[in-house]
Amino acid sequence: MPRLKDFSIRQKENGVYEIRFRKYGYNESFSSKDFSVAKQKAFMWLSEFESRIKPNVHFTVLSQSESERFSVSKNTLFKQFADEYMYKIKAKKVKPITFKGYKNHYENIILPKFGKMRIADIKPILIQGFLDKENEKAPRQCEDVKMLLSNIFDYAVNNGIIERNPIRAVFIPKHERVTGQALTYEEERRFVNEIKNSKYENVFLKMLYSGIRPTEASFVNEDVTANTLTIKNAKLKSYQKNYYRTIPIFPLYKRTLSLSPLGKYQHNKLCEEFKRFLPNHTLKDLRHTFTTRARECGIDNELVAVWTGHSLGNITSSVYTHFSMEFQQEQAKKLVYN
Numbered sequence: 001m002p003r004l005k006d007f008s009i010r011q012k013e014n015g016v017y018e019i020r021f022r023k024y025g026y027n028e029s030f031s032s033k034d035f036s037v038a039k040q041k042a043f044m045w046l047s048e049f050e051s052r053i054k055p056n057v058h059f060t061v062l063s064q065s066e067s068e069r070f071s072v073s074k075n076t077l078f079k080q081f082a083d084e085y086m087y088k089i090k091a092k093k094v095k096p097i098t099f100k101g102y103k104n105h106y107e108n109i110i111l112p113k114f115g116k117m118r119i120a121d122i123k124p125i126l127i128q129g130f131l132d133k134e135n136e137k138a139p140r141q142c143e144d145v146k147m148l149l150s151n152i153f154d155y156a157v158n159n160g161i162i163e164r165n166p167i168r169a170v171f172i173p174k175h176e177r178v179t180g181q182a183l184t185y186e187e188e189r190r191f192v193n194e195i196k197n198s199k200y201e202n203v204f205l206k207m208l209y210s211g212i213r214p215t216e217a218s219f220v221n222e223d224v225t226a227n228t229l230t231i232k233n234a235k236l237k238s239y240q241k242n243y244y245r246t247i248p249i250f251p252l253y254k255r256t257l258s259l260s261p262l263g264k265y266q267h268n269k270l271c272e273e274f275k276r277f278l279p280n281h282t283l284k285d286l287r288h289t290f291t292t293r294a295r296e297c298g299i300d301n302e303l304v305a306v307w308t309g310h311s312l313g314n315i316t317s318s319v320y321t322h323f324s325m326e327f328q329q330e331q332a333k334k335l336v337y338n
Contacts, residue, residue, distance in 0.1 A: 036160040076161060079115040085155045105145050120162055124169035135172050142172060180288030191277055200273050202259045209253040211290035211308040214267055233309045247307045248332035297334045
């Protein structure tokens with residue numbers, strides 16, 4: 001019996017896909033305008049030889065201008081297909097720093113469990129047990145892992161590898177995410193006093209008195225003459241252009257202008273140092289504190305969103321230009337509370 005391995009696929013001028021096998025005495029063709037239908041026809045013919053085929057069936061896709069090789073079948077291993085999705089699709093859809101987190105989940109949590117399995121053998125009941133255990137250890141992380149698995153299986157469905165996404169039959173309780181907790185006035189005063197002369201005093205105060213993100217602290221241009229801060233927005237989708245927001249130098253922020261320039265710092269170290277002073281809070285609570293103080297001082301929520309680079313619906317694209325810098329400067333004067 002022949003070892004069937006190489007198929008060629010040609011898209012004709014009329015749009016019809018033709019999958020052909022011309023080896024070992026076989027002369028077979030499978031055609032359809034829908035590539036997945038043509039592929040299914042080929043797989044049905046292949047089924048009788050399945051035990052003799054290697055885990056990958058290699059297809060050569062031929063067009064008028066180019067050709068490329070790819071491997072796909074119901075015998076495809078999860079890692080083979082998921083690698084293709086992660087590094088050629090997912091990596092292009094998100095920012096590098098976001099992809100780094102997904103990559104960590106993929107390589108350290110997902111692959112050890114499913115990497116060597118055939119993608120067609122991964123059933124809902126298996127995923128359910130896996131996610132139940134992950135949910136007990138880290139509920140928020142479990143949600144991210146489930147979402148990533150769903151993305152991979154959706155891609156497999158769209159490529160005709162499996163008929164349905166097994167994640168659709170899996171359930172985990174929704175994790176209630178904490179959005180942030182502002183420091184009390186007493187906590188804030190104590191924190192400001194305790195961080196004096198510490199390595200991260202400057203970045204902590206800049207976050208507290210302007211609402212900038214930790215990743216934005218190194219990209220702030222302070223124009224004392226114009227009394228403005230120009231900040232490179234750190235929270236953008238991969239397809240969006242980088243843009244800068246210009247906001248007033250707030251009265252309390254001026255305290256940071258006399259401090260030594262920011263040095264290099266690692267985010268995890270910054271979080272660890274912050275926890276030393278405020279163990280019941282997270283670093284993002286400094287940003288949340290600024291937002292809360294601004295609202296308490298009577299500043300409109302939409303303007304606060306502009307200052308922090310936050311999105312309220314379409315706020316950053318449609319409302320930003322409605323606030324003149326003169327108006328912002330006047331509003332900023334209200335932000336004095338200690």
